[in-house]
């Protein structure tokens with residue numbers, strides 16, 4: 001019997017593998033974040049798109065664009081990666097503001113990424129036209145890019161560290177409770193929510209801001225009810241949350257603190273525990 005899979009299945013697998021491949025390259029420029037910036041942006045943007053009633057294909061494209069939105073920063077120097085745009089000098093900002101265009105140019109080479117490339121190209125556009133690179137306004141901005149803009153801004157404000165704080169963020173802070181984890185980001189969280197609310201309707205799409213704040217509020221509230229425990233990888237269940245970040249022996253991020261454990265990750269985690277890349281028991285919030 002012919003065991004070849006259906007060609008379209010093979011194509012789907014190949015698209016997913018390409019996404020994973022590019023996504024692991026992107027994590028290499030995320031040293032200055034607490035957890036994975038791209039995975040957070042991807043996961044939350046897809047959740048907003050779902051609440052807003054986007055089609056399955058659109059949600060998938062937004063999820064992918066979230067993972068790859070900063071791919072154009074690969075090769076940028078730390079002097080740019082570790083700064084907020086308002087801390088950059090003119091030439092650093094000029095270079096920085098090219099990343100959506102570079103990203104779009106990389107992604108458009110792959111036939112399956114046509115829409116993804118467009119979303120990536122537009123993720124720094126703002127609805128009042130003050131964004132870059134094309135100063136698009138309102139409805140001329142791709143709806144997926146409007147979503148990513150909000151989640152991206154939030155994650156940068158809460159989980160990005162500037163140069164002087166890099167050591168404290170990359171160190172493995174261990175929390176004994178979920179509440180302590182929430183408290184550690186409390187001030188930055190409040191500032192980010194404030195900023196998004198203030199700029200809702202000028203920089204950011206009102207509806208997106210509203211949906212995102214609802215989502216993140218419920219998530220943090222539920223997180224507070226969880227307890228932190230160390231459990232065998234064999235006992236890990238989907239829906240648990242990583243309470244610390246895990247890296248491969250060569251420094252590639254496997255899982256980031258605060259990230260939800262998906263069913264699809266569990267097999268991979270077991271393999272990594274067997275090979276000794278991660279401990280037999282991992283710290284989770286349940």
Ligand SMILES: [Fe+2]
Nearest residue numbers: 069070099123
């Ligand atoms: Fe960006």
Ligand SMILES: [Fe+2]
Nearest residue numbers: 037069070152
């Ligand atoms: Fe980003």
